[in-house]
Structure formats: C-alpha cells, structure tokens
Amino acid sequence: MWNKRPEFTAWLAEIKQVNLESLPNWEEKQMFKEFMEDHNTATFTSKKYYNIDAYYRRKMEREMKKGSKKVLATERTVFNDEEQRRLELQRERERYKEVQVEELKRSMQSGMAQAMKEQAQLREEMAYQYKVGNSEAAAAIQRRLDPDVAM
Incomplete structure (x- = not known):
C-alpha cells in the first residue's frame, strides 16, 4: 500500500x-x-x-x-506580494499598450492602402478624361488629387 x-x-x-x-x-x-x-x-x-x-x-x-521553455515553478524566496502584483499590473498595461499600438498600425496601414487604391483609380480616371477630351473633369480630378497645386 x-x-x-x-x-x-x-x-x-x-x-x-x-x-x-x-x-x-x-x-x-x-x-x-x-x-x-x-x-x-x-x-x-x-x-x-x-x-x-x-x-x-x-x-x-x-x-x-x-523545445518548450516551460519551466517548473521555482520555489519562492521573496514574499513581497504588493510589489509582485504592482509589477504584474505594469507588465499587463505594457502588453495592452503594445497590442493597441499594433492594432493602430494595422488600421493605419489598411487605411493608407485603401487611400492609395483610390488615388490610383482617380489617376486612371483623370487619364481617361484627358484622352476623351473632357479637360474640365480631368482638372477637377487633378484638384482632388493635389489640392495644393493651382491649375
């Protein structure tokens, strides 16, 4: 037994x-x-x-x-719970900030990609309007693409 x-x-x-x-x-x-x-x-x-x-x-x-780096829990020698909890919360806040920054980057990249696609479509439309002879429509598209340049 x-x-x-x-x-x-x-x-x-x-x-x-x-x-x-x-x-x-x-x-x-x-x-x-x-x-x-x-x-x-x-x-x-x-x-x-x-x-x-x-x-x-x-x-x-x-x-x-x-290849797991999971290590068995080691024996605790320091029993400062408040400090450990403060560090744990700080790490959690840092991880949360990192996640938010990554999400913001991803959303900006997708938004920039969409804006670049729209600009490319507008350029194609502007080129088509010039070929057709509709210079007024082409000039309007040009102003939308680059509002700082005076025509």
Missing part, C-alpha cells in the same frame, strides 16, 4: 474526487482494494496511475524535445 501511495492519492483525487485525508481508515482500505483491482486488471484511464514518476518524467522529456 505504501509503495503505490502517490498513484493511489492521484487516483482518488482525479477519478473518485475524494480527498485522502478525509477518509476513515476502513474506507481508505476499501478504496485501495478497488484501486489495486483496476491496477491488476490494467483498466486505468491513464498510464499515470501505474507509475506516476515515470509518467511525469516522460511528459517532461516530451516537452523538452518540443
């Missing part, structure tokens, strides 16, 4: 949704019998419940092979 204690505890918490500390001894023994029955008949839903250490070791190896 003591060799399989971590696996049994995980099984109780995840499968049975029962806290081990809240069980009386006789009920714990009954649950352990059920656990061992599933263990011996190989009917667990996950390989974790057979050897929890090997399961997490394989999981970590897979993550390291993927």
